[in-house]
Amino acid sequence: MSMTQAGNRTMAAALCILGYAVLIGFVDNFVREIALIGGLWQFQLMRSLMAAAMMGLLALPLALRLRPVNFRAVAAxxxxxxxxxxxxxxxxxxxSVAQASAGLFAAPIFVLLLARFYGHRIGMARLLAALVGFVGVLMVLQPGAQSDLDWRSLVPLAAGAFYALGNVATREWCAQESAATLTLGFFIVLGLAGVLGLAVLAILxxxxxxxxxxxxxxxxxWPGPAFLGWTxxxxxxxxxxxxxxxxxxxIAEASRVTIFEYVLLPVVAGWSYLLWQEPLSLSAAIGIVLIIGAGALMVLRSR
Known part of the structure; x- marks a missing residue:
């Protein structure tokens, strides 16, 4: 692939991630409303059922390909x-949300480590962008500011590791799959987890x-109108x-794309301000500048 092609695909991937951040940042701001009236496991089950039903209805008119090419790869x-x-x-x-998110947003570091197993050259620019972005994440979230850190703070790092593995697998294992197939697979897993969680809670x-x-x-x-609407x-x-x-x-190498996911935090912060009038601290504002700089560095290097 030529440098121009790599740059164009990286830019297109960056736009996809920006669209993802705007959408998920908006809807995730309303999880607080769901948490007041419902439970995590029922929410995951019902959200997955709704998403699967919508994809089933849209499959024919939009010519969506839902059947996996490689079932084992999609399942994994x-x-x-x-x-x-x-x-x-x-x-x-x-x-706290800050501590949990800081672990999840360690995913780009894990992506860079996993990419080495597939023979991808990382380079100092990508490594620097990941580190700068992660410092920006920590400045936005300020983990430990609300409560003392202990061994439990390591748990979200496992979330970041699994999330990174899924991101690498998207291209390395499932390049021939449609986006609809992988999206449906994601919701099926969360729906099954919801069933399991509800069963355990019913017993305990x-x-x-x-x-x-x-x-x-x-x-x-029993889900009321508010729970159903937010879900x-x-x-x-x-x-x-x-x-x-x-x-x-x-459409682009995971070690290039993963840096752009850092943009989710400033987008979430922006939605939080617009929806709930939650202001940003000076530290968070500096962190957002670092996050944007990390993404810009990746785009410039890919060109």
């Missing part, structure tokens, strides 16, 4: 990605705190966002 990739997201959500039961019947504190341990409840918004937004994410990782 979906399991890796789904496991990362579930560990992230699960860690919210005992860590743990005490459930009121409000958002009970998000992780709340079992099945439907999540299903539509995340379905489109994951499709864009998959496309980005399919």
């Amino acid at each position: 990739r979906s399991l890796a990605h789904g496991t990362g997201i579930l560990i992230y959500f699960g860690s919210l039961g005992f860590l 019947a743990p005490p459930v705190p009121e409000g958002a504190a009970g998000f992780l341990t709340r079992g099945w409840l 439907l918004l999540q299903a539509v937004g995340s379905m489109l966002a994951i499709a864009l994410l998959v496309t980005g990782y399919q």
Whole structure:
């Protein structure tokens, strides 16, 4: 592939990741509303059922290819990605959002390490961009500012590792698959996890705190209009966002694309300000500048 082609594909991948960040950053801001009235496992199950139903209805008119070319590869990739997201959500039961997110956004570092196993040259520019972006992430999130760090803070790093494996697998294992196939596989894994989580909670019947504190341990409840509405918004937004994410990782090398995922944090911060009037600190503003600089460095180097 020529340098011009590599640059064009990297730019197209960057636009896909930006679209993903705008969509997922918007809908994820409303998870706080779902957490007040529902549980994580019911939410994952119902969101997955809604997304799968919509994809089934749209498959024929939009000529979506849902059948996998390589079932084992799609299943493994979906399991890796789904496991990362579930560990992230699960860690919210005992860590702050800042601590959990800092672990998940270590994924670009893991992607660079995994890319070496597939013979990809990393180069100092990509390594520098990943490190600069991660420093920006830490400045935005400031993990440890709300509570002392202990061994539990390492749990979200496992989420970042599995998430990175799923991102690498998107191109290395599933390059011939359609974005629709991989998106559906992702939701199937999360839906099955929802069923398993609800079954475990039904057996154990743990005490459930009121409000958002009970998000992780709340079992099945009869869904009301608010829960169904917020979950439907999540299903539509995340379905489109994951499709864009998959496309980005399919059209360019994972070690190039992963840097652009850092843009999710400033986008989420922007939506939080617009929707909830949550202001940014000076540290967070500097962190966002570093994140944008890391992405810009990748685009310039790919050209």
